[in-house]
Amino acid sequence: MTQVHRGWRAALVLVILFGIWELYVDLGGADPLILPPPHQVASALYTDRSLLWSNFLVTAEEVLLGIAVAAAVAFLCAIALHLSGRTLRPAVYPLLIASQTIPIPMIAPLLVLWLGFGILPKLVVIALVSFFSIVVTTLAGLAAVEPELIKLMRTFDASRLSIFRHVELPSALPGLFTGAKIAVVVAVIGAVFAEWAGSSSGLGYLFNQSLPQLLTARAYAAVVILSAFAIALFGLLSLAERLALPWAYQQRGDLLS
Amino acid sequence: MIEAPEKEPRDVQSPGGVAVEGVARSFRTRRGVVQALDGMTLRAAPREVVAVVGPSGCGKTTLLELICGLQPPEAGTISAPGAALMPQRDLLLPWASALDNASLALRARGVSRDEARRQAAPWLERFGLGGFERARPAELSGGMRQRVSFLRTLLAGKPVLALDEPFASLDAITRHEMQGWLAHVLASEPRTVVLVTHDVEEAVVLADRVVVMSPRPGRSVAELEVRLPRPRHATDLAVVELREQAFRALGVER
Numbered sequence: 245m246t247q248v249h250r251g252w253r254a255a256l257v258l259v260i261l262f263g264i265w266e267l268y269v270d271l272g273g274a275d276p277l278i279l280p281p282p283h284q285v286a287s288a289l290y291t292d293r294s295l296l297w298s299n300f301l302v303t304a305e306e307v308l309l310g311i312a313v314a315a316a317v318a319f320l321c322a323i324a325l326h327l328s329g330r331t332l333r334p335a336v337y338p339l340l341i342a343s344q345t346i347p348i349p350m351i352a353p354l355l356v357l358w359l360g361f362g363i364l365p366k367l368v369v370i371a372l373v374s375f376f377s378i379v380v381t382t383l384a385g386l387a388a389v390e391p392e393l394i395k396l397m398r399t400f401d402a403s404r405l406s407i408f409r410h411v412e413l414p415s416a417l418p419g420l421f422t423g424a425k426i427a428v429v430v431a432v433i434g435a436v437f438a439e440w441a442g443s444s445s446g447l448g449y450l451f452n453q454s455l456p457q458l459l460t461a462r463a464y465a466a467v468v469i470l471s472a473f474a475i476a477l478f479g480l481l482s483l484a485e486r487l488a489l490p491w492a493y494q495q496r497g498d499l500l501s
Numbered sequence: 502m503i504e505a506p507e508k509e510p511r512d513v514q515s516p517g518g519v520a521v522e523g524v525a526r527s528f529r530t531r532r533g534v535v536q537a538l539d540g541m542t543l544r545a546a547p548r549e550v551v552a553v554v555g556p557s558g559c560g561k562t563t564l565l566e567l568i569c570g571l572q573p574p575e576a577g578t579i580s581a582p583g584a585a586l587m588p589q590r591d592l593l594l595p596w597a598s599a600l601d602n603a604s605l606a607l608r609a610r611g612v613s614r615d616e617a618r619r620q621a622a623p624w625l626e627r628f629g630l631g632g633f634e635r636a637r638p639a640e641l642s643g644g645m646r647q648r649v650s651f652l653r654t655l656l657a658g659k660p661v662l663a664l665d666e667p668f669a670s671l672d673a674i675t676r677h678e679m680q681g682w683l684a685h686v687l688a689s690e691p692r693t694v695v696l697v698t699h700d701v702e703e704a705v706v707l708a709d710r711v712v713v714m715s716p717r718p719g720r721s722v723a724e725l726e727v728r729l730p731r732p733r734h735a736t737d738l739a740v741v742e743l744r745e746q747a748f749r750a751l752g753v754e755r
Contacts, residue, residue, distance in 0.1 A: 390592055392588050392590070392592055393588075393592045395566065395569075395571050395586065395588075396586050396588055396592060397605075397609055398569075398571060399569045399570075399571065399584060399585045399586040399657070399659070399663070400585060400605070400606040400609040400610070400657045401609065401610060401657075402609035402610070406608075406609050406610075406611070407609075410594075410605065410608055410609060411594065414594065414596050414597075489596065491595045491596045491637055491639065492595070492596070
């Protein structure tokens, strides 16, 4: 009940914001060619639907594959860092932070030069922007295991591997989900930058094509779709987390869901 | 009946007994080195329940970790045939069912999931947890969680059980129930038990012998034999008498 209630309130706020936007343009606050009112964006969403859809599929594939690659690599990386203890972590952690300081709009064209115009440079860019949050949250989950629980396992003659498998790995899963939820939201932005650097399809590409032709309503429609896509991914991950890890959901409440 | 740690021949050499002789152990904290134990002596014959009571921070948990072999003593000797720990907080795995939590020690040794469940299932029934096999810890009461935790330690199959204030986190009524329950279980499943507690009454009700520790650095200052028939009740005159003796040994004016 409360879930539905909250959804309605968010929708109400959105409707009010769109209403203000519509009124502002209708009352001559801005040239509709520069700032199209919401009803024009909505009609662009409808009339250009096949064009938007085919380009959306391209971007969606990039984002989903990129996130999958990032999540897999980040999860393994976090585990390796955790298991190596004090040897690997000081050596690799600064590099991980450095990976976040790379200005994506600058590195993206360089990656296109190197890896071509296919999907590969897009995956690299998306993985680059989403990798870090997943590593950090997974590592936090692994490190949050009670030291007493490890001691308990040792009195049960558990091997290092057994402790990892039965205690640490399950503890890390909520962190993986949290990291992935943070990552999907920025992954979409990464995809757009990667498409701008060199591509012939995708919503980021379509946006770039639409703007010089003053098809601003279509450009806004692309923005709306990308934003809705990121929100949908976030929601799907929250749902998947609740189904896969109900115990974590009960414990933590819905801080990040 | 208050005696110094005695020298009388007790069957501590045969398998299953615990002998802690003049043990010292310190640990490092941010504020320097803390001497947790110094000159700690304790003996438990096979199948004997020995309670260790002492003021907070007297090194009781350190003592159990030494007996479990989690850390070596800096001085003195420890001989224990293998001990499984029961921590103060239940530390059940929140994602695992009661059955899977109880069989964790079996899984830790490499027993397959199905086999571990098959072995643990009848015990849950015996421990009054029948019907809760698939319940996660969040769905269990404090007393039930503690029972699962004890079962998990018992199923490790070690000759010695090291119980670290097992009922300290429970409310008074549940704690009382659980003490009766533990006495009952140990009567049917005798093990060598080192029970650390700050609850003197609990020590006298459950143990064959009570070792009293000094404040930090912890060492044994007195030993009380509890030669009383079971089941014992906190209100039994003999129990009350021993309890008062233990308090005196702890230096508590009553």
